[in-house]
Amino acid sequence: MSARKTRRPSGRPLPGWLAFVACLSALVLGLVGPDASAQAADDAAPAESAAPPPAPPPGGYKSGLYPMPNDAETPLAFMPPGSAATPVPSEEIYPPQTITIRFNHKKHTKDLKQTCKSCHAAAYTSDKxxxxxxxxxxxxxxxxxxxxxxxxxxxxGTDANGQCVFCHIGDKAGEKGSVAPMVLPNANLVFTHKKHLDRNIQCGQCHGQVGELELATRDQLPRMAGCFACHNMSGAAQGQAKGACTTCHTARNDGRMITSFTTGNLVPPQWMHNAAHTPDFIERHKSVAANDSAFCGSCHTTNECTDCHDGRVRPRKVHPNDWLSIHAQSARQDNPRCASCHQAQTFCGDCHRRVGVARDTGSGNRLTGRRFHPPAAEFTTAPRGPNHHAWEAMRNLNACVSCHTERDCATCHATKGLSGGHGVNPHPIGFRDKCGAAFARNPRPCLVCHQSNDPFVRACQ
Structure with a gap:
C-alpha cells in the first residue's frame, strides 16, 4: 500500500503515524462489512426512539376526524373572534370535552347546503x-x-353511511357494540343564545367559520376578547350588552365572581388591564388596583388587601418613598382609598398634632412658619379665591371634620344674636328657592344655626 499523505481541509499534511491508523481502520471496516457500523448504531439507539405507527381511523374513514384535513393547523381566519389574544379557550370556563364522533361540517354546509339551524335549532330558543x-x-x-x-x-341499514362506525369512534367501555358517549360539560357562564340570535348576532360572530371546518371542537367556543367587541362599548352603542363581569360570569350571593373550579382557578388574561396573575403580579398589581380598584373587587374583598397591607403580614409597601411630602394633595382630592386603611381623627390627627400643624396642638410644638392652612387673607376672609376654605369644604368636607367640630363652623356661620355667631351666610345665591328640598332631606344641619321659630326656617318648611 502506497503511503499517500491525507490532507486536512486546511491543506496541512497529517503526521505519518496518524495516516497509518486511518489506513488500518479502513482495512478493518472493509473486512467486517459495510453494514456493521450501521448495525452497531442501531443497537446503541434507545428502544423508545422507534415510534409506533399511527392507528388507522375507524372504518378507514379519514375526513371529519379533525378541524382541518390531516390535522393541519386551523387558519386564524376560521377561528372565533378574539382567538389572536386567546388561542386556546379557558378550561375554567369551558371544561375539557370528549368527542367520540367524526363529522364534516364543511361537507354538510357546502355540498349538502345545510344551515346551522338544520342541526342546532334548539339554540334559537335556548336561554341557559x-x-x-x-x-x-x-x-x-x-x-x-x-x-x-x-x-x-x-x-x-345496508349503506355504508348507515353503519355505526361511519360516525361513531370507539365502543363504550366494557360493552362491545355500544358506542362511546360524548362528554360535553356545561360552560361555567351565564349565557342565552336566544337573546343574541334575536339581535341578529349570527353563529359565526361567536364561533368562527365552522362551515369551513370538518370537526368542530371546543376550540370553536367563544373567546372573551371577542365578546368585548360588543360588551366593552360605551354609551348608547353598548345597548343591552353590559360590561359588568357578572353579566356573563357566575357569581356568589355577595356579587363577587366564582373563580374556583375543578379544572383550576379563573384569573384575568394578560390583555385585560395587564392583570394576568403571573409570578411578577405581586409587583405589578399596585398599578392595576390603582387604575381600577372596582375591577379587582369583582373577585377580591377588601380583607384580602388588608391581610397584606395592614403591616402585620408583610412590610407596608403601599405608598412611594416620598409620600409624606406629597400626600396632602391626594388627601385634598377626597380619595376614598385613604379612608379604606386610615382613620382621619386618629391616624391623621395624631400625626398632625405631633408635627404641630393641627388646630389643637400646643403652640410650642409649631415650627416657625409652619401652618396647616394658608394665611387668613387667603383662607378665611373675602373675596373667595382658589385657596378659600369654602371651596375646600365643598370639595371634601370629610377632611375638615377630621380636625374640626361643627361648633368651629358655627362660630362664624351661626345667626347673629340668636346663636352667638357672626352671621356669615354660608348659603349660595338662590338657596332660598331650593331650601325646602334640603330641609325635607335633613333638617338637623339647619337647626345648628337657626332656631325652630326662625322665619327663614319656616319659609323652607
Whole structure:
C-alpha cells in the first residue's frame, strides 16, 4: 500500500503515524462489512426512539376526524373572534370535552347546503348554558340509512353511511357494540343564545367559520376578547350588552365572581388591564388596583388587601418613598382609598398634632412658619379665591371634620344674636328657592344655626 499523505481541509499534511491508523481502520471496516457500523448504531439507539405507527381511523374513514384535513393547523381566519389574544379557550370556563364522533361540517354546509339551524335549532330558543343544543340522533336518519327511533335498539341499514362506525369512534367501555358517549360539560357562564340570535348576532360572530371546518371542537367556543367587541362599548352603542363581569360570569350571593373550579382557578388574561396573575403580579398589581380598584373587587374583598397591607403580614409597601411630602394633595382630592386603611381623627390627627400643624396642638410644638392652612387673607376672609376654605369644604368636607367640630363652623356661620355667631351666610345665591328640598332631606344641619321659630326656617318648611 502506497503511503499517500491525507490532507486536512486546511491543506496541512497529517503526521505519518496518524495516516497509518486511518489506513488500518479502513482495512478493518472493509473486512467486517459495510453494514456493521450501521448495525452497531442501531443497537446503541434507545428502544423508545422507534415510534409506533399511527392507528388507522375507524372504518378507514379519514375526513371529519379533525378541524382541518390531516390535522393541519386551523387558519386564524376560521377561528372565533378574539382567538389572536386567546388561542386556546379557558378550561375554567369551558371544561375539557370528549368527542367520540367524526363529522364534516364543511361537507354538510357546502355540498349538502345545510344551515346551522338544520342541526342546532334548539339554540334559537335556548336561554341557559345547560340546554342541550346538539342534534338528536333521529335527525340524522333523514339522510343516513339508519333507524335511531329506539336508542336501545338502533337498526343499521345496508349503506355504508348507515353503519355505526361511519360516525361513531370507539365502543363504550366494557360493552362491545355500544358506542362511546360524548362528554360535553356545561360552560361555567351565564349565557342565552336566544337573546343574541334575536339581535341578529349570527353563529359565526361567536364561533368562527365552522362551515369551513370538518370537526368542530371546543376550540370553536367563544373567546372573551371577542365578546368585548360588543360588551366593552360605551354609551348608547353598548345597548343591552353590559360590561359588568357578572353579566356573563357566575357569581356568589355577595356579587363577587366564582373563580374556583375543578379544572383550576379563573384569573384575568394578560390583555385585560395587564392583570394576568403571573409570578411578577405581586409587583405589578399596585398599578392595576390603582387604575381600577372596582375591577379587582369583582373577585377580591377588601380583607384580602388588608391581610397584606395592614403591616402585620408583610412590610407596608403601599405608598412611594416620598409620600409624606406629597400626600396632602391626594388627601385634598377626597380619595376614598385613604379612608379604606386610615382613620382621619386618629391616624391623621395624631400625626398632625405631633408635627404641630393641627388646630389643637400646643403652640410650642409649631415650627416657625409652619401652618396647616394658608394665611387668613387667603383662607378665611373675602373675596373667595382658589385657596378659600369654602371651596375646600365643598370639595371634601370629610377632611375638615377630621380636625374640626361643627361648633368651629358655627362660630362664624351661626345667626347673629340668636346663636352667638357672626352671621356669615354660608348659603349660595338662590338657596332660598331650593331650601325646602334640603330641609325635607335633613333638617338637623339647619337647626345648628337657626332656631325652630326662625322665619327663614319656616319659609323652607
Amino acid at each position: 348554558v345547560a340546554d342541550r343544543l346538539m342534534p338528536k340522533a333521529e335527525q340524522c336518519d333523514a339522510c343516513h340509512d339508519v333507524d335511531h327511533s329506539d336508542l336501545h335498539d338502533v337498526k343499521a
